[in-house]
Amino acid sequence: MNLKYSKDYQRFREEVRQFIKDHWTEEDVAANPQLSEMAQGLGSSPRTDERATAFRRAAAERGYMYRHVPRAYGGGEQAPDPLKATILVEELKAAKAPVELMSQGPAMLVPTLLAHGTEEQKKQYVESTLLGHVRWCQGYSEPGAGSDLASLRTSGVLEGDHWVVNGQKIWTSNAREADMMFALIRTEPDEPKHDGISYLLIDMKTQGIDVRPLRQMDGDAHFNEVFLDNVRVPRDSVVGERGQGWYVSRSTLKAERALIGNASMARRTFDGAVALAQMTQVRGRPAIEDPVIRDRLTDLESRVLAAEYNGFRLLTESAKGHDGGLAGLVTKLHTSTLAHDVSKLAMNISSDAAMLAPGEEHAPFAGMLVQSYIMYYALAIGGGAPNIQRNVIGERGLGLPRDPRR
Ligand SMILES: Cc1cc2nc3c(=O)[nH]c(=O)nc-3n(C[C@H](O)[C@H](O)[C@H](O)COP(=O)(O)OP(=O)(O)OC[C@H]3O[C@@H](n4cnc5c(N)ncnc54)[C@H](O)[C@@H]3O)c2cc1C
Numbered sequence: 152m153n154l155k156y157s158k159d160y161q162r163f164r165e166e167v168r169q170f171i172k173d174h175w176t177e178e179d180v181a182a183n184p185q186l187s188e189m190a191q192g193l194g195s196s197p198r199t200d201e202r203a204t205a206f207r208r209a210a211a212e213r214g215y216m217y218r219h220v221p222r223a224y225g226g227g228e229q230a231p232d233p234l235k236a237t238i239l240v241e242e243l244k245a246a247k248a249p250v251e252l253m254s255q256g257p258a259m260l261v262p263t264l265l266a267h268g269t270e271e272q273k274k275q276y277v278e279s280t281l282l283g284h285v286r287w288c289q290g291y292s293e294p295g296a297g298s299d300l301a302s303l304r305t306s307g308v309l310e311g312d313h314w315v316v317n318g319q320k321i322w323t324s325n326a327r328e329a330d331m332m333f334a335l336i337r338t339e340p341d342e343p344k345h346d347g348i349s350y351l352l353i354d355m356k357t358q359g360i361d362v363r364p365l366r367q368m369d370g371d372a373h374f375n376e377v378f379l380d381n382v383r384v385p386r387d388s389v390v391g392e393r394g395q396g397w398y399v400s401r402s403t404l405k406a407e408r409a410l411i412g413n414a415s416m417a418r419r420t421f422d423g424a425v426a427l428a429q430m431t432q433v434r435g436r437p438a439i440e441d442p443v444i445r446d447r448l449t450d451l452e453s454r455v456l457a458a459e460y461n462g463f464r465l466l467t468e469s470a471k472g473h474d475g476g477l478a479g480l481v482t483k484l485h486t487s488t489l490a491h492d493v494s495k496l497a498m499n500i501s502s503d504a505a506m507l508a509p510g511e512e513h514a515p516f517a518g519m520l521v522q523s524y525i526m527y528y529a530l531a532i533g534g535g536a537p538n539i540q541r542n543v544i545g546e547r548g549l550g551l552p553r554d555p556r557r
Pocket residue numbers: 288289290291292293295296297298299321322323324325529530532533534535536537538539542554
């Protein structure tokens with residue numbers, strides 16, 4: 152494995168640096184504090200402002216952003232090159248310039264539309280989603296249908312030119328801010344459960360949609376319940392074939408796993424814990440000198456390194472045009488549980504100070520430790536709980552016998 156960039160790639164990096172200098176000024180950096188937060192991996196995608204939109208458009212025209220998306224739909228249309236993609240992210244983040252929006256719409260729905268959508272759907276939604284003009288939420292989970300998603304019961308009945316949708320979704324992240332929802336709806340009640348589902352695009356302003364926030368244990372309300380009461384959705388809002396939504400949804404789920412778990416998230420969290428151990432005094436000595444803490448950090452670092460080398464393996468495979476297979480499935484499970492274990496150690500190092508709220512004078516990491524600890528726990532569940540991921544890896548990756556199903 153060669154871990155150095157060739158001369159061509161180093162030249163590419165210089166070109167990217169120059170492009171950013173020409174298009175994203177110091178004033179832009181100062182005016183967009185949320186982008187600096189995103190560069191550190193915190194915060195969600197802010198609704199994009201005009202300057203950031205102009206930057207993303209210019210970067211796409213130059214072939215630097217949304218490289219997998221055809222130009223006809225506002226993308227960069229470049230041959231896949233994971234090394235160039237990595238350099239671009241590194242340089243954009245280092246300069247605190249806008250990176251690609253990575254929320255549910257751009258990261259999960261767009262690849263699905265490109266693979267399964269009609270020409271009209273691609274024209275209508277891809278560019279506006281990439282630029283953040285249309286924001287999406289994901290309506291998959293229902294009470295009683297989370298891990299066993301194919302049991303979902305929200306129904307869609309065709310009446311003339313509309314689907315009439317009735318039912319309830321739950322754990323719908325960002326539903327209050329979203330303009331649209333991509334949802335799995337049971338449209339063929341007489342078919343076997345995996346063959347009776349359609350993938351629908353639903354305007355969140357349609358009459359009959361009621362969104363109610365769910366308060367989490369960290370005080371935030373990131374999730375919602377979405378009630379659908381005789382919601383009329385145009386007939387042509389189905390992505391892919393009617394009744395084939397389960398197969399369409401797999402493309403979204405694959406993108407979701409890649410969005411949630413990655414080695415750079417684990418590395419960032421780990422480096423934060425090391426910095427905390429250097430800064431924090433325990434019984435008059437820096438915590439990093441405590442043999443128990445050193446032991447735990449060493450153990451975690453070996454897991455972070457394993458995640459990074461697994462990432463290099465995936466990069467090498469995708470540079471050769473191969474699918475990462477098992478290595479890709481392992482990433483979400485490993486990195487989301489690892490980030491949680493690292494944040495647990497950070498809480499232990501900070502001891503009582505971890506409880507200080509944001510804004511308190513001595514609060515480590517701006518009072519965000521408890522929130523991160525809880526959030527990483529949730530990330531391990533979102534997009535598929537650890538037990539389910541282990542089953543998928545065992546069955547599809549290692550060819551083990553199937554888990555007994557009811
Ligand atoms: C941060 C976060 C964001 C989310 N955002 C969204 C969203 O935007 N849209 C959306 O639709 N959903 C969203 N979800 C929901 C998420 O997809 C579900 O929570 C997840 O699929 C688990 O389903 P469940 O909560 O019904 O748990 P259950 O399926 O009830 O599982 C409970 C426990 O039982 C275990 N279990 C279940 N079945 C098996 C089995 N066969 N073998 C072994 N163990 C099993 C699970 O692993 C888990 O530990 C989000 C969840 C989180 C935490």
